[in-house]
Structure formats: C-alpha cells, structure tokens
Amino acid sequence: MKDDFYRIKRLPPYVFAEVNAVKAAHRATGRDIIDLGMGNPDTPPAPHIIQKLKETAADPKAHGYSMSRGIAGLRRAQCGYYQRRFGVELNPETEMIVTIGSKEGLANLAQAITSPGDMIMVPNPSYPIHPYGAIIAGASVWNLPKTSGADLIEELKTAIKHCNPKPLALILNYPCNPTAEVTDLAFYEEVVAICRQHEIYILSDLAYCELYFDDNPPPSILQVKGAKDLAIEFTSMSKTYSMAGWRIGFAAGCPTLVKALTKIKSYLDYGAFTPIQVAATAAINGPQDCVADLRKMYKERRDILVEGLHKAGWMVPVPTASMFIWAPLPEQYKELGSLAFSKLLLDKAEVAVAPGIGFGQYGDGHVRIALVENKHRLRQAVRNIKHFLSEDAEAIKAELKKAA
Numbered sequence: 075m076k077d078d079f080y081r082i083k084r085l086p087p088y089v090f091a092e093v094n095a096v097k098a099a100h101r102a103t104g105r106d107i108i109d110l111g112m113g114n115p116d117t118p119p120a121p122h123i124i125q126k127l128k129e130t131a132a133d134p135k136a137h138g139y140s141m142s143r144g145i146a147g148l149r150r151a152q153c154g155y156y157q158r159r160f161g162v163e164l165n166p167e168t169e170m171i172v173t174i175g176s177k178e179g180l181a182n183l184a185q186a187i188t189s190p191g192d193m194i195m196v197p198n199p200s201y202p203i204h205p206y207g208a209i210i211a212g213a214s215v216w217n218l219p220k221t222s223g224a225d226l227i228e229e230l231k232t233a234i235k236h237c238n239p240k241p242l243a244l245i246l247n248y249p250c251n252p253t254a255e256v257t258d259l260a261f262y263e264e265v266v267a268i269c270r271q272h273e274i275y276i277l278s279d280l281a282y283c284e285l286y287f288d289d290n291p292p293p294s295i296l297q298v299k300g301a302k303d304l305a306i307e308f309t310s311m312s313k314t315y316s317m318a319g320w321r322i323g324f325a326a327g328c329p330t331l332v333k334a335l336t337k338i339k340s341y342l343d344y345g346a347f348t349p350i351q352v353a354a355t356a357a358i359n360g361p362q363d364c365v366a367d368l369r370k371m372y373k374e375r376r377d378i379l380v381e382g383l384h385k386a387g388w389m390v391p392v393p394t395a396s397m398f399i400w401a402p403l404p405e406q407y408k409e410l411g412s413l414a415f416s417k418l419l420l421d422k423a424e425v426a427v428a429p430g431i432g433f434g435q436y437g438d439g440h441v442r443i444a445l446v447e448n449k450h451r452l453r454q455a456v457r458n459i460k461h462f463l464s465e466d467a468e469a470i471k472a473e474l475k476k477a478a
Contacts, residue, residue, distance in 0.1 A: 089432035120364035130349035144172020176323035199437030254393035382456030
C-alpha cells in the first residue's frame with residue numbers, strides 16, 4: 075500500500091528526535107542528564123489560576139463542547155491585555171480568536187490562506203512551525219538568511235524582487251525563538267510599509283513578549299498605524315503564565331485573516347476545554363505578580379548560565395528576552411556542526427541542548443540552550459560543561475573520527 079504520502083515526504087527527519095534518542099539512551103544507563111534542550115517551563119501556573127480551573131471543572135455544565143473561536147470572556151480579556159500593554163484597541167468579535175496554542179493557530183492559518191505553490195517568506199533560523207506549517211499546507215518557503223534589523227529588511231526586499239510568484243506572506247518572530255533577538259517599533263513600521271506596498275500579509279509570533287529582562291518591553295506589530303490591515307499576531311499563555319500544557323493561544327489583528335482562521339477552525343475543533351479557557355481568562359484579568367516573578371526567575375537563571383559559561387571560556391551572548399541562549403559553537407568544536415556537538419555535550423557533560431540545525435540550515439553554527447532547570451541544576455550544568463571544555467579537544471575529535 076502507498077506510504078510515501080505527499081505532505082509527509084515534504085518534511086525532513088526531525089533533528090530533535092535524534093538528540094532525544096541519545097538522551098534517552100544515556101538516561102537508561104542511569105546517567106543524570108540535565109535537559110536544557112526543549113523550551114518546556116518547569117514551574118506550574120500561579121495557584122489562583124489552578125484554583126479557577128478546579129472550580130470551573132466542578133460545574134457539571136462545563137464539560138460539553140466549547141467554542142472553536144474561544145469563549146467571549148477570554149477573547150474580551152485578551153483584547154483588554156492588548157489595550158493595557160500596547161495601547162492597541164481590538165474588536166473581540168472580528169479581530170481576536172483563541173487558538174489551541176500559537177503553534178496550532180499558525181499551522182491552521184497556513185492551511186486557510188495558502189494554495190499549492192504560494193510563497194511564504196520565513197527568516198532562517200526559525201521555530202520549525204514557521205516554515206513547516208506553510209510546507210504542510212502545500213506552500214513553498216523562501217528562506218531569509220537573517221533574522222532581524224537592516225539585514226533582514228534587505229533580504230526581504232531581495233526576496234520580493236526575485237520571488238515568483240509574488241510572496242503571499244512574511245513570518246516574523248520577536249523575541250525570537252531560537253535566537254532570542256528582539257526588535258523595535260521602527261523595524262515593524264518599515265516592514266509594514268514594504269508589505270503594504272507589495273500587498274503581502276504579515277504573520278507575527280509574539281509568544282515571548284512578556285519574558286524580557288531590561289526596561290524595554292517588546293512591542294507589538296499591531297502598534298503600527300494601519301498594521302491591522304495586513305498583520306495578524308500570535309500570542310500564547312504557555313510561557314507568560316507557565317501554562318504550556320494547557321494549550322491556550324491567540325491570534326489578533328487583521329479581520330480578513332482572523333475570519334479565515336475562524337472558518338477553518340470551525341471545521342477542525344471545538345476549542346479548548348471550557349474550564350481551561352475560564353482559568354486563562356482569570357490569569358489575564360487577575361493579578362500579574364506571577365508574570366513578574368517568572369521574568370525575575372528567568373533573568374536569574376540567565377545570569378547564572380551566562381556568567382558560568384563565560385568563566386568556562388564559552389563566550390555566549392547575553393539575551394535581553396525569551397527563555398533561550400543562542401550560543402555559537404565553541405571555537406574548538408565549530409567544525410563538528412551543531413548536531414554532532416549536541417551529542418558530544420550529552421556524552422561528555424551530561425547536558426542536553428537543541429542543535430541549531432533543527433531551526434534551519436543557517437542555524438547550524440549554534441545551539442539553543444533553554445533556561446528550564448532550577449539554579450542548582452544550572453550550576454551543575456556549568457560545572458560539567460567547564461570540565462568538558464577543559465579537555466583536549468583535538469584528542470576528543472580524533473576519538474570521534476575513529477569511532478565513526
């Protein structure tokens with residue numbers, strides 16, 4: 075029987091699965107692996123959010139089908155958040171929809187708006203759903219080999235000039251997963267002007283906007299005048315409130331794109347479990363101390379890891395936002411590439427990281443380190459890495475070649 079299905083054939087082997095298999099093999103032998111690979115929050119939501127979930131779930135009437143586009147109260151709550159945080163007014167009926175996590179929203183919007191052969195422009199490296207959501211939908215991807223600033227603007231102009239057919243949409247992500255790069259409103263203004271001129275939609279992923287570590291909160295593209303005519307923005311409860319497994323996200327902005335996403339979702343799902351949506355509403359409308367506490371926690375973890383790695387001789391950059399460090403491979407191991415280095419780090423230092431190649435070919439010179447372990451475990455990771463980096467790199471590489 076046929077097993078070479080069209081969409082499956084367009085997806086490459088999942089690089090992270092290879093690292094996960096090595097990690098599992100080490101753990102099976104009893105080794106204590108410190109996992110800084112997956113961006114999975116290790117702390118629970120605030121107690122008042124969990125309590126609201128319990129209260130609502132205790133209602134016998136709360137267990138039927140919910141609403142695909144999200145309950146009205148949750149849509150209004152997220153519109154209120156946009157007003158408070160960004161000064162952006164949104165209509166909860168036409169400019170806001172609840173998604174089952176931002177990942178689902180991005181993938182289903184790609185299904186809703188693309189035809190086979192449509193071109194989607196995506197910075198590279200990027201979070202895998204950004205290019206592969208489009209590919210699964212049958213579109214083609216034009217990789218922009220930069221991720222921010224003036225360089226990305228020039229790559230965008232080049233793509234528009236040479237791409238045939240004309241690009242349908244551009245995907246942006248700030249603070250960026252995996253690179254942790256941030257941007258400013260001036261950048262968004264320039265991008266909106268270019269895309270308006272060429273009638274290109276913008277899909278903005280703002281999932282990490284509340285995890286920032288300086289006095290410059292990341293802006294929303296919807297703050298740009300007229301951006302709602304062509305831009306839709308995805309946000310998430312996952313990192314802001316440590317609600318990753320709850321799968322609540324949002325898409326806001328351009329009524330045309332919100333309508334398209336709403337229609338396709340109406341055929342695919344009935345929305346998240348109603349008590350989860352009610353608890354998410356309580357999170358957005360309730361006290362925000364828990365968000366500030368998470369920012370403080372991730373900043374402390376960042377400082378421990380960056381300072382420790384610098385002392386170990388690995389000069390990683392200091393991220394100003396997100397829960398990741400985008401680390402260039404240590405000089406003595408650059409030739410290995412990110413996948414081989416990630417496996418080596420697992421074996422020699424018992425620390426798991428995400429290989430940059432998993433985020434696109436232009437990410438291969440880096441690994442992504444997630445701040446998802448407590449301070450004690452991070453200090454242990456630093457000690458392990460320091461010991462590994464002090465070893466004879468040439469002897470280790472010779473050993474690898476011999477084993478291959």
